[in-house]
Amino acid sequence: MKRRGFLGLSALTVAFIASTALTGADAVAQEKKWTIGFSQATTIEPWRAQFNKDIIAEAAKHPEVELIVTDGEDKTEKQVADVENLIRQEVDALLISPKESAGLTGVVQQAIEANIPVFVLDRNVETDKYTQFVGGDNVLIGRAAGEYAVELLGGPGKAQGTIVEIWGGMGTQPAHDRHNGFHEFTDKEPGIKNLLDKQSGDWKQDQAYNIMANALKSNEKIDLVYGHNDPMAYGAYLAAKDAGREKEIKFIGIDALPGEGVTWVKNGELTATFLYATPGAEGLRQAVKHLNGEKVEKAIVLPTEKVTAENAEAVLKEKGM
Template identity: 60%
Template structure:
């Protein structure tokens, strides 16, 4: 009888010990399944960037095991470098970064990557490929598509004639160069088309684009097309033209196609066209989680584009319930 009681106590002790181990093990496993992701955003002064942040946060909220830390680079390379250094010091599980510019952020991205932290470069590339994945639109393709539309507006291939003013985005960023190169790869084939202005940096800002457009119109009596590297700058150019009653003489082309912004301006007749530049916010969260969970991902993920004109702007706005049927 004593043997039986001792045996029972022994078995009970073993079961309690096993239970403790199993409980500890489940917590340990759970800890490995929870992730802290740092997100270094270049700025929040542009509507496209705000949508970018919103979509990243919305996707992260769908995953209870994800904590997303968002930092605003405030259009400052040193601030963005400091934000990246914070993430590295905290040893976050992954970093998302949309660089203000390529050269200034390459070193700290490489530092994070070399420290073993998966790094996802979004929208704007850096100067090398020492990162886990790049996610963004094909800006050269978007530039080519915008160029083809400009040629179409000016008479068609082989017959196009007219003048163009181009307003650059941030000239130290890769999307601006790609959007310029793609556009002029197509347009430069047309002998009848002339670029009126030198490369001028609108830094993606509406107010700066307004001034560039106003100066161009003061210098030139005839401008047929203003091509801006994003919709806020195209709209700034439109406002400058509207102020001197020249908006009906000029076609305005932008890029981004946020429904409540660029698409609405097309629908209202203020822009002639915009081209979709999808934000990588939601995709970045999904891709980072796939990688952290041991799944294979591509080195580059290219997001789709679309041309929006008066022919399809209304349908997009109806889909987003921004106008009534």
């Protein structure tokens, strides 16, 4: 299959500078006061592209901020180099969404030791010395998905069926959290059988398609697919559709981007998706608060929401689609 084209930023480092037409004393008052660096793990995933759009839009509301956005290109070593470069530029604050928790911990520690406040977004690192974490609760989202899966398969104590779970990156905490939360519900049901060992789609639609295509060849009966994000759930749907079996399977994903998961639910391609809000705008707001001397909490947890056929159209209208 052809890989879908995703909206993304350039692989090169880009700088975003909020510009305002000012003269005289106003210009002096509105000169750039803070330089904030944002290290993004990748921009090839639609959720990451939306993440970047949100943080850039928020920066436009703060004319005193220069925002530098870097793209790790889905490579840990590239993201480490990006952060090292931001440290050398002596940014006033660092926002980072790590590709891998362990792989980015060392360079985050370097930033902390350089007295740069660090705001960790979406995926955590293996230190608690950062200034703040902003992101969704992936265990909570996994639990919501697991509870709904049990409901779809017959309800607590009566659920029957087979599940294909397609993991995100094995080296990322969100994948483990989404797995663990999901299984808190499904593992209580003796009538539910998991068909695959840990199979990573690395958050990508085409890899999930291949995993599902192989699962379909090996299993005559699949009742439900749980993808750790919407593109992987949709990739599994496409594989099932190509095999003529999509109508017998329910598909659950996570992200609920309007142009992706919510639309797929409205179209009847996914059964449900769960909101995983991007932390870009909130992370930028929190960094500005901190730089202005205001106290910030150690962690901010963003809420989730279940999107099904019953409310998908309303969600799209709310988002202006």
